[in-house]
Amino acid sequence: MDENLRKEIRKMALQNAYEHGGQTRDKIILGKILGVKAELRNQIKDISPIITEIVDSVNGLDSELQKKEIENEFPEILIPKEKIEEREGLPELKNAIQGKVVTRFPPEPNGYPHIGHAKAAIINSEYAKMYGGKFILRMDDTNPEAERMEYHAAIKVGLEWLGIKFDQVKSTSDDMKIFYEKAIELIDSDRAYICTCKREDISKNRRERIACKCSKKDIKDNQKNWEKMREKFKPGEAIVRFRGNMEDDNAVMRDPVLLRIIEEKHYTQGDKYRIWPSYDFAVAIEDSIDGVTHAFRSKEFELRRELIDALLDALKMRKPDQGFFSRLEFKGMPISKRIIKPLIEEGKVSWYDDPRLPTLEALRRRGIRPEAIRKFIMSLGLTKANTLAPFDSLEAFNRKIVDSESIRLFMVANPKKLVIKNLTKKSVEISNHPVIDMGKRTIEIDENFYISSDDLKENPIGTKLRLLGIGNISIIENNSEVIAEYIGDEDQSEIPKIQWVPIQNAHKIKMIIPDILFNENEEFNEDSLKEIDVYTEPYYLELKDGDMIQFVRFGYCRKDAQTQAIFTHK
């Protein structure tokens, strides 16, 4: 046993003892030394007793002696350990070549974009950015019954607001001719057949893993029926099915639908087509021909991975790598149209931009910044575990961004009139931000103010308050209005500091305070939107709509209009 090794072990033992109250353990030291010197792993029997001996010896010293030895022999131990550097951003991709990664975000234009869309768009776009690759926005519009131009536009606006840049924008419906070619190819090679069974029967057979009679038809029949699908068959009478495996454990593989007849007018293609590809068929082909190398989507699609691979194999087309992530939803904030739509119809929620909703438009109105959303989503990582993120977390990111650009203003809720008897000041100058130079504003004052009754004790007579920027007062009367006397400017830190608004030029606004829509028991929260009348300084009128404000001692708000502000967060 060479001396250097003994010394190294002793150093480790001392360090570990030092970090753990003067005691260490041989198993831990063994693990540590094997971690550093992998070559010792086949000599465990030899070094174990030595480690035990050294550890015992170190444990036998009192901490003073340990420290002395460290100082003399291994002073480097005393230097605080450097923090382990955390990986920035998303985990590395498999099979990714710098400059050759292509990702895509394929939303269906059937609703307003929300935080879930943001997650998919951000993850895919970050990967393209990370590898210097290409990022595609593809409107996945293969169900004419659901797609609308209004949604298409809203999605683009939302993504633009998020600051997501695309190298290419397209629609799945641009490639209808290709879907037809590929469908014919599958029919001609007997990898697909036309099924004319009833919808319920198909579903039942699928559940029971039974093949239907249509799957036994020969290629010629299928080719004939394909032609009939183009005009003669009515919607629902015939579909193209992939020959998968009716007995597969993965139900998705049980002869899935590839194309079906829909006669609804499409929002961009009109009535040019009546046979439309299903999601699986369209995505498989699109990702392949678009050159997508890595396709990430939420995990409810996980079982489709096998189908998409099988489809592309049958067509001898290139396959992308597929990845999945958990859906993102906030506690008490529904994401699905199924839940939001009735709320709007019942008038419980005003519209898709209601600040209680997790739509991008609502988040924007509420004062959440795109950069906060990006950081937040990146902080969630690529996990497949269910995420029910607390809104707190997003707020924390947002607060840090918004703090440096929010002007500090005074605002009084639950106002109570205050008269200061002996105040001679006619105006005060107050700085717009405590650390950043955002200028100052002058507020004209007289002896009449609003202060918040929240800042008054039950029996406030005799209490002292400091009106921020003005000075100290002592309360002498508390009836319908509070009467106080001015007692000087001295900064006495034990006096509570409060904000105020001069009555003579107070500006009344409506403060909207959004809260979660559904409580723990998933019942609608009747108090989810509070609207209170509050008074602000007149300076509020000089701000632009959309500006962020921090009302001192209240929280961050976004100016929504001259007479209305929305509470963002504390």
Add this chain to the structure above:
RNA sequence: GCUCCUAUAGUGUAGUCCGGUUAAGCAUGCAGCCCUCUCAAGGCUGCGACCCGGGUUCAAAUCCCGGUGGGAGCACCA
């Protein structure tokens, strides 16, 4: 019912593939202190976790087996 995915502090995650260098890292939250004419931001300190049970191994959050909890799919929606 069948199939798949998933499980780390109050919450969200890193680490898990390839067992040891971390008696588990970060953020948020909470508590305290500093700074400050805000209950903000910033700085510092503290609190707090490997779902359960077996097994393999000198060594398991990590590998294996068996449970349990949560989610998803079984559409002519995507």
